[in-house]
Amino acid sequence: MSSLLEVRNVNKIYKSEGESLEVLQEISFDLKKGESLIITGESGCGKSTLLNIIGGLDSVTSGSINSCGLNITDMGEEKLTSYRKKSVGFIFQFHYLLKDFSALENLMLPLLINGESKKIAKEHALKLINDVGLYDRKKHYPSQLSGGERQRVAIARALANRPKIILADEPTGNLDEMNSGLIQNLLFKLVEDYNKSLILVTHDATIKSKGNFHYSIKSGRFVNQ
């Protein structure tokens, strides 16, 4: 089976006011459909930078990334926007749900933006809210949900547009230990059920056994430990 994601010799250098910071050095890996990769490392080691680059939110200094059949390191802004909307689902530490919309509406929005009819969007959103165990809370606004419930909705939203890859940046970083474990298990279950690829970055090394692969970033490089 060919890879869904091919990352080759990615380097990232941030330059500001005459100073340059080499954040990522010669990062290379492959990920196939349905596989999950956990990336750990100390604060500031470049985890979010790598995830943002794969999600088309930041650019490489050198190297190449082929994701979902697209060379995203050589793509214009218009195509990148479409890639972000259709091929990738993001989950962040903060939920970023829209406060004036119910949980269900928050799930319908990305579908409507991608051109689905209201009927189809609602049907799919209802299925997703059920998948994350919040069918009874579907009409609640984000302020009426607990922190763990808001992250459940955020997971459902990441899946809404049927992306091929889920990119999760410290998805349980704001939750207590118990909730964190529950939400992690839910995320891994859904990723498996829907046969999605997952890249999860975290400083929490206890998660590493939950993925198919684990790398740590040290001095900008992947180390296998």
Ligand SMILES: Nc1ncnc2c1ncn2[C@@H]1O[C@H](COP(=O)(O)OP(=O)(O)OP(=O)(O)O)[C@@H](O)[C@H]1O
């Ligand atoms: N836009 C930027 N310009 C300059 N430096 C940046 C920029 N974004 C991030 N950095 C620096 O790059 C390094 C890596 O940042 P990054 O956010 O990727 O780390 P991280 O491993 O995700 O950290 P954390 O676990 O604390 O979120 C840090 O030293 C950070 O200060």
